[in-house]
Amino acid sequence: MSRNMNRRDVKNRSDYMHTRRRSREEILAGVLASAINGITKTKMMYDNALSFAQVKHYINYALEHGFISMHEDSNAGKRGRCIYITTEKGLRYLKFYESLNTSKAKASISSKSLEEGDRL
Numbered sequence: 001m002s003r004n005m006n007r008r009d010v011k012n013r014s015d016y017m018h019t020r021r022r023s024r025e026e027i028l029a030g031v032l033a034s035a036i037n038g039i040t041k042t043k044m045m046y047d048n049a050l051s052f053a054q055v056k057h058y059i060n061y062a063l064e065h066g067f068i069s070m071h072e073d074s075n076a077g078k079r080g081r082c083i084y085i086t087t088e089k090g091l092r093y094l095k096f097y098e099s100l101n102t103s104k105a106k107a108s109i110s111s112k113s114l115e116e117g118d119r120l
Contacts, residue, residue, distance in 0.1 A: 028067070029097045031058045035068050035086045044084065059084060067093055 022030075027048065034047045045055040062068040067090035072080045086094070 025097060027054075028058060028062065029094055031055070031062060032067055032086045032090045032094050035062075035084045035090070038071075038083045038085045040081055040083060062090065066090075 027050070030048045031044060031050075034044050039047070041055055041059065044050075044059070045052060048055070050058070059068065062084075063070060066087055068084045069087050071083045071085060073083050074080065
């Protein structure tokens with residue numbers, strides 16, 4: 001983006017219009033996937049393109065429901081920092097979410113091929 005363009009100009013461009021809204025389930029799956037090997041809140045925020053308020057919301061939700069666990073990094077100095085890691089329950093959620101999306105994709109492909117077969 002050039003320096004003299006503002007945010008409104010970008011939103012009106014046709015190449016920007018391909019973006020779509022993500023579901024809560026999709027965002028949660030992204031948060032859990034990014035935390036599989038352990039991640040800080042800031043890195044999670046950038047990896048999933050979330051605001052600070054959004055990442056706090058999803059971390060709190062995942063902690064309350066046992067999808068992630070929080071560990072303090074002892075190597076981070078006096079203040080320490082929190083590392084979030086996906087739990088077994090969170091991994092089961094990811095596997096379930098992936099199976100749902102795979103099923104949807106297969107159903108979509110098969111229905112499209114049936115429609116094309118009907119036309120022939």
